[in-house]
Amino acid sequence: MEKLYVIKVGGNILDDPEQLSNFLTAFASISGSKILVHGGGKIASAIGRKLGIEPVLVDGRRITDAETLELVTMVYGGLINKNLVATLQKNGCNAIGLTGPDANIIPAVKRPVQSIDYGFAGDITNPESINSDVLEVLLDAGLTPVFAPLTHDGKGTMLNTNADTIAAALATALAQKYEVELLYLFEKKGVLRDVINEDSVIPNITETKYEQLKNEGIIAAGMLPKLDNAMLALRQGVKQVHICHASAVEALAQGHKFTGTTLSL
Numbered sequence: 624m625e626k627l628y629v630i631k632v633g634g635n636i637l638d639d640p641e642q643l644s645n646f647l648t649a650f651a652s653i654s655g656s657k658i659l660v661h662g663g664g665k666i667a668s669a670i671g672r673k674l675g676i677e678p679v680l681v682d683g684r685r686i687t688d689a690e691t692l693e694l695v696t697m698v699y700g701g702l703i704n705k706n707l708v709a710t711l712q713k714n715g716c717n718a719i720g721l722t723g724p725d726a727n728i729i730p731a732v733k734r735p736v737q738s739i740d741y742g743f744a745g746d747i748t749n750p751e752s753i754n755s756d757v758l759e760v761l762l763d764a765g766l767t768p769v770f771a772p773l774t775h776d777g778k779g780t781m782l783n784t785n786a787d788t789i790a791a792a793l794a795t796a797l798a799q800k801y802e803v804e805l806l807y808l809f810e811k812k813g814v815l816r817d818v819i820n821e822d823s824v825i826p827n828i829t830e831t832k833y834e835q836l837k838n839e840g841i842i843a844a845g846m847l848p849k850l851d852n853a854m855l856a857l858r859q860g861v862k863q864v865h866i867c868h869a870s871a872v873e874a875l876a877q878g879h880k881f882t883g884t885t886l887s888l
């Protein structure tokens with residue numbers, strides 16, 4: 624089976640020009656098939672404020688009203704996605720910037736209103752709905768898809784979808800055809816036992832250990848959806864999932880071992 628890397632890069636790396644440049648140079652030099660997924664919430668919030676759109680977040684999740692949907696479509700699908708693609712092209716990587724509606728790759732469902740109305744937030748209810756055939760065509764042509772965290776409902780409406788979820792869903796959808804390694808890369812060295820101590824990386828997390836770490840409050844905030852998505856991806860056939868610092872991609876591109884947190888069932 625051919626190897627495929629699905630790599631999600633975190634928002635704090637996107638915000639740091641030096642780390643982002645190092646990351647993209649190394650990412651471009653990974654040989655073989657690869658897909659990049661990005662977020663960009665902080666950049667969207669900063670640009671929104673300049674336009675008079677104040678971000679509203681509940682439990683770290685953005686409420687996407689109609690105005691915010693326009694904002695994130697412009698910022699994620701335009702500004703951030705196209706700058707990443709241009710830099711990858713500069714580095715010799717034939718990247719193609721995409722969002723969920725392009726070639727209907729990622730259909731989603733508008734999140735139902737329960738206790739909170741998240742607005743135009745999209746959930747990927749089943750990874751089988753992902754159009755993996757188109758992705759295979761692109762990968763076979765030597766292209767590197769770069770996904771912004773946007774999906775659509777198939778009825779003409781864009782939806783805002785968590786980038787961690789998109790990475791896990793893409794990895795899962797392609798796991799039948801490729802030996803998929805899913806990497807969540809961010810500004811910390813891995814999942815930490817003490818979030819302010821970079822020397823406290825937890826090297827391995829199983830499902831049982833994950834439950835313990837959650838109950839102890841060691842894994843919290845943005846780490847929870849990341850780990851939930853990652854565990855689901857493993858259960859659905861993704862071969863490996865790692866959570867590491869973005870610089871791990873430099874070792875990976877050179878075929879060296881990298882450190883961080885490895886997940887298993």
Ligand SMILES: Nc1ncnc2c1ncn2[C@@H]1O[C@H](COP(=O)(O)OP(=O)(O)OP(=O)(O)O)[C@@H](O)[C@H]1O
Binds near residue numbers: 635661663786813
């Ligand atoms: N045990 C932990 N170890 C490491 N980070 C943790 C832990 N618990 C909570 N976190 C927080 O999770 C954050 C990473 O998740 P978050 O979703 O905020 O960012 P991201 O996925 O890198 O970027 P984005 O959501 O912008 O794409 C870290 O910045 C850290 O503050």
